[in-house]
Amino acid sequence: GQNIDQPTEMTATEGAIVQINCTYQTSGFNGLFWYQQHAGEAPTFLSYNVLDGLEEKGRFSSFLSRSKGYSYLPLKELQMKDSASYLCAVRDFSGGYNKLIFGAGTRLAVHP
Amino acid sequence: DTGVSQDPRHKITKRGQNVTFRCDPISEHNRLYWYRQTLGQGPEFLTYFQNEAQLEKSRLLSDRFSAERPKGSFSTLEIQRTEQGDSAMYLCASSSLGGLADTQYFGPGTRLTVL
Numbered sequence: 001g002q003n004i005d006q007p008t009e010m011t012a013t014e015g016a017i018v019q020i021n022c023t024y025q026t027s028g029f030n031g032l033f034w035y036q037q038h039a040g041e042a043p044t045f046l047s048y049n050v051l052d053g054l055e056e057k058g059r060f061s062s063f064l065s066r067s068k069g070y071s072y073l074p075l076k077e078l079q080m081k082d083s084a085s086y087l088c089a090v091r092d093f094s095g096g097y098n099k100l101i102f103g104a105g106t107r108l109a110v111h112p
Numbered sequence: 113d114t115g116v117s118q119d120p121r122h123k124i125t126k127r128g129q130n131v132t133f134r135c136d137p138i139s140e141h142n143r144l145y146w147y148r149q150t151l152g153q154g155p156e157f158l159t160y161f162q163n164e165a166q167l168e169k170s171r172l173l174s175d176r177f178s179a180e181r182p183k184g185s186f187s188t189l190e191i192q193r194t195e196q197g198d199s200a201m202y203l204c205a206s207s208s209l210g211g212l213a214d215t216q217y218f219g220p221g222t223r224l225t226v227l
Contacts, residue, residue, distance in 0.1 A: 004154075031213060042116075042203060042218040043155065050213065087154050091214075097168045099145070100216060102154030 002026045004103035006088050011109045012078050020073045020086050020106045028094030034062050034073050035087040037105065043087055047073065075108075083110045114138070116219030118204050124225045125194055132190045133222045137206030144187050145216060146179055147203040148172065155203055161187060162209070194226045 003025045012018045024032070031050040035043035049055050049064035049071060064071045073086060085105040092101050117136045125131050137144050142163050147155035158177070160168045163184040173179075176194075181187040191198055201223050205216040 033213075033215070035218075042220045045215055045217060048213045048215060089154070097160060098214060099157045099160060099168065100155075101157070104152065104154050 002090070002092060002101050004088055004090060004101060006086075006103040006106045008104070009107045009109070011111065012075075014078055014080060014110055014112050016078050018075050018078065018108065020075070020088075020108070022071045022073075022088030022103060024069050024071070024088070024090045024103075026090050026092050026094070026101065028092045029066065029090060030093040030098060031091040032062075032064055032071050033089045033091065033100065034060070034071075035089060036060075037085045037087055039084075046086075078110045080110050080112070083108060116204055116206055116217055118202075118219040118222050120222055121220060122223050122225075124227065126227050127194060127196060129194055130190065130192045131194060131224065132188055133202055133204075133224075135187045135189070135204030135206075135219060137185070137187070137204070138208075138217060141206035141208045141217075142184065143207045143209060143214070143216075144181055145205045145207075146187070146189050147205065149201045149203055149221070150199075158189075191224075194224075196226045199224055199226045 034046040037043040046060040047062035087105045088103040089100040119134045144161045146158040149155040161181040176192045201221045203221045204219045207216045
C-alpha cells in the first residue's frame with residue numbers, strides 16, 4: 001500500500017529554524033517533492049529529491065533517505081509569509097505511469 | 113510563460129446539476145493531471161493525460177466524472193448529477209516530459225460547492 005505521514009501542525013517564531021518531517025511507504029518510489037500551499041491557493045513547487053542526501057536550493061532545501069523512507073524540509077530564518085501548509089508528495093510509478101501521492105500536509109504557523 | 117490557468121475559479125451548483133471545468137496547461141507541457149482536494153487534506157489524484165491520451169484514471173473517478181483533452185492542449189473535467197460529496201477544490205497540474213524531474217505545476221483550482 002501507499003502511506004505518507006506528516007505532522008498535522010507546527011508553530012515557530014519568526015527568525016527561527018524548523019524541520020518538517022515526512023515518512024512514506026510506497027511500492028514504486030520514483031522521487032519525492034515538497035510543495036507549499038497558502039490557504040485558498042494552489043500548491044507551489046519547492047524542492048525535489050530522487051537520490052539520498054540533501055538537495056540544497058536556497059531557503060528550501062530538502063533531505064531524503066530512501067532506505068528509511070524519510071524526508072525532511074528544513075526552513076531557516078522563518079518569515080511571517082512562511083505560514084502555510086507544506087505538502088510532501090511521493091511520485092509513484094507502480095501503476096506504470098507517474099502520479100503524485102500527497103500527504104495531508106503540515107500547517108506551519110509563524111509567530112512574531 | 114503564463115502558468116496553469118483554470119476556469120471558473122468558483123462554482124456553486126445545486127445537487128443533481130452538471131458542471132464543467134476547464135484547465136489550460138503551461139504551453140508545450142504535454143502532461144496534464146487532475147486532482148481533488150478537500151479541506152485539511154492533500155490533493156488526491158484523479159486522472160492523467162499525455163497529449164490527448166487519457167492514460168490513467170483513479171478509482172475515485174466514478175462514472176459521473178469524465179475528462180477530456182481533445183487536442184492535447186486544454187482539458188475539461190465534467191461532473192454529472194453532482195452530489196454534496198463532490199464539494200471540493202479541483203486542481204489541474206501540468207508537466208513536461210523531459211522537464212526538471214517531470215515536476216508538476218499547479219493551477220489556482222476551481223472551488224466547487226454543491227448545495
